[in-house]
Amino acid sequence: DPAASPSCVNCHNELEKRADVIEQRIASGVKPGNQWQLHELLGAIEITIPLDRVAALAREQTRDGLLIVLGITIIGLCGVCFIVFYDAARSHAATRKLAYHANHDSLTGLPNRFALESSLNDLISTKDEQNREEHVILAFLDLDNFKQVNDTLGHETGDKVLTMGANRIAQAVADDGLVARLGGDEFAVILPGKSVEHVN
Numbered sequence: 001d002p003a004a005s006p007s008c009v010n011c012h013n014e015l016e017k018r019a020d021v022i023e024q025r026i027a028s029g030v031k032p033g034n035q036w037q038l039h040e041l042l043g044a045i046e047i048t049i050p051l052d053r054v055a056a057l058a059r060e061q062t063r064d065g066l067l068i069v070l071g072i073t074i075i076g077l078c079g080v081c082f083i084v085f086y087d088a089a090r091s092h093a094a095t096r097k098l099a100y101h102a103n104h105d106s107l108t109g110l111p112n113r114f115a116l117e118s119s120l121n122d123l124i125s126t127k128d129e130q131n132r133e134e135h136v137i138l139a140f141l142d143l144d145n146f147k148q149v150n151d152t153l154g155h156e157t158g159d160k161v162l163t164m165g166a167n168r169i170a171q172a173v174a175d176d177g178l179v180a181r182l183g184g185d186e187f188a189v190i191l192p193g194k195s196v197e198h199v200n
Helices: 006-017 019-027 051-103 113-130 146-153 155-172
Strands: 136-142 178-183 186-192
Touching (some): 146 155, 155 178
């Protein structure tokens, strides 16, 4: 390749200055004295790239990319926070539901035996701390001949009778009292600060 090095380019340019080469160029209709650059003889094309525009474009693309990444990050964090809070709320609700069922009768909704024992312990602890004498009435109730209702009318009717009885007992007790279902047709009532006359 005659244009493989700068020396070949210089040699070509020197030939173009010779009188006989100039005459040949004129005879051939070619402009004489044409001087070549190395990249022209190699067939390369010189391209001018405006670096300021390239830099501005790079900055814009970088800014857009960062904004996209920031947006995705914010959306991801919001999603994680939502999942965490939603899971915590569900867990709290499930815990409250379990605690309610552990301390309440499933049929009547009244406190059960465990809730009764807890209330009695709280009353005794409060009385000991305040060192005062206060009457607490604990009454046990049951429904007479309830077994006959179940045997003759069925358990579904028996459940309705139990529910009605539980509601009536709860309505008859003051707000500071406690009505609990112990099981079957047995109920217990706590009346703090009351005397025997209140039971009658």
